[in-house]
Amino acid sequence: MDFKGICEFHLRTKNVFKNFKKIFALFAFKNLRLLRRKDPHKNNKTNFLKIKIMAKLNPYLNFDGTAEKAFTFYKSVFGGEFVGEIHKMGNAPGTENLSDEEKNRVMHIALPIGGDLLMASDIVPSFGQKLTVGNNNYVSIFPDSREDADRIFKGLSEGGNIEMPLEDQFWGDYFGSFQDQFGVHWMINYNEEYTK
Numbered sequence: 647m648d649f650k651g652i653c654e655f656h657l658r659t660k661n662v663f664k665n666f667k668k669i670f671a672l673f674a675f676k677n678l679r680l681l682r683r684k685d686p687h688k689n690n691k692t693n694f695l696k697i698k699i700m701a702k703l704n705p706y707l708n709f710d711g712t713a714e715k716a717f718t719f720y721k722s723v724f725g726g727e728f729v730g731e732i733h734k735m736g737n738a739p740g741t742e743n744l745s746d747e748e749k750n751r752v753m754h755i756a757l758p759i760g761g762d763l764l765m766a767s768d769i770v771p772s773f774g775q776k777l778t779v780g781n782n783n784y785v786s787i788f789p790d791s792r793e794d795a796d797r798i799f800k801g802l803s804e805g806g807n808i809e810m811p812l813e814d815q816f817w818g819d820y821f822g823s824f825q826d827q828f829g830v831h832w833m834i835n836y837n838e839e840y841t842k
Contacts, residue, residue: 705785707766707830710777713752716828717766721757723801729756729763735770748772759787779829786833788840792820795836802826802834 709716714732721728735741736749751768758764764785769775789795799812805827812822812834820836 702762704763704765705783707764707785708777709752709766709768709828710771711747711751711768712828713755713766713768716826716830717752717755717757717764719828720764720802723798724757724759726758729758735768744770744772781825781831784823784831784833786835789834789836790841792836795820795834799824799834802832 707713707716717728717732732755733753734749735744735751735753738753741749748770751770752766754765754767756763756765769777787798789798795812799822803824803826806825808822808824809831810821810823812820815821818837821834823831823833825831
C-alpha cells in the first residue's frame with residue numbers, strides 16, 4: 647500500500663489522526679524506511695524509494711495476575727491508549743471451569759510505545775503454567791531525548807530496583823537499567839546519534 651492508500655484507508659476506517667505528521671509516521675515507521683536519491687532518468691528530481699527492512703519485533707511479557715495493573719502503570723508513564731480491549735481469560739472458549747480469579751486474568755493486552763507494541767498476558771496456574779521471573783530478558787527503550795530518558799527511567803523504576811543509575815557511560819550513551827515493581831527488567835538508552 648502506498649502513502650496515498652494509507653491516508654485513504656485511515657479516512658475510510660474513520661481512524662482519527664490529528665495531523666499529517668502522524669499519518670506519515672505510521673507509513674514510515676520501522677517496517678519501511680524512506681530514502682531520498684536523485685533519479686538520473688527524471689531530470690535529477692528527487693524520488694522516494696521504499697526499502698523493506700525486516701519483520702517487526704515486539705516484546706511480549708507474562709505476569710502472574712498483575713498484567714492489567716502493570717500495563718495501567720506503563721500507560722501512566724508512556725501515555726497512549728491500549729490497542730483494542732483488554733481480553734480476559736473468562737471470555738475464551740474452554741475456560742468455564744476456571745476460578746473467578748483466573749477468569750479475570752488478562753489473556754491479551756497491548757500498549758503502543760512509539761512505533762512499537764508492548765504486549766502481555768497473565769499465566770493460568772490451573773493450566774499448569776508457572777511464571778519464573780528472571781533477568782534473562784530486558785525491554786530496551788530508545789527515547790528521543792535526554793529529558794525523555796530521565797522521565798521514563800524515573801517513572802518506570804519507581805518502586806523497583808535500580809541496577810545501573812541513568813548516567814553517561816564509557817561507551818558514549820546515556821544509559822541505565824532496573825527491574826520495575828512488577829519484576830520486568832528495563833534498559834533506557836539514549837544517544838543523540840540514534841535520533842538523527
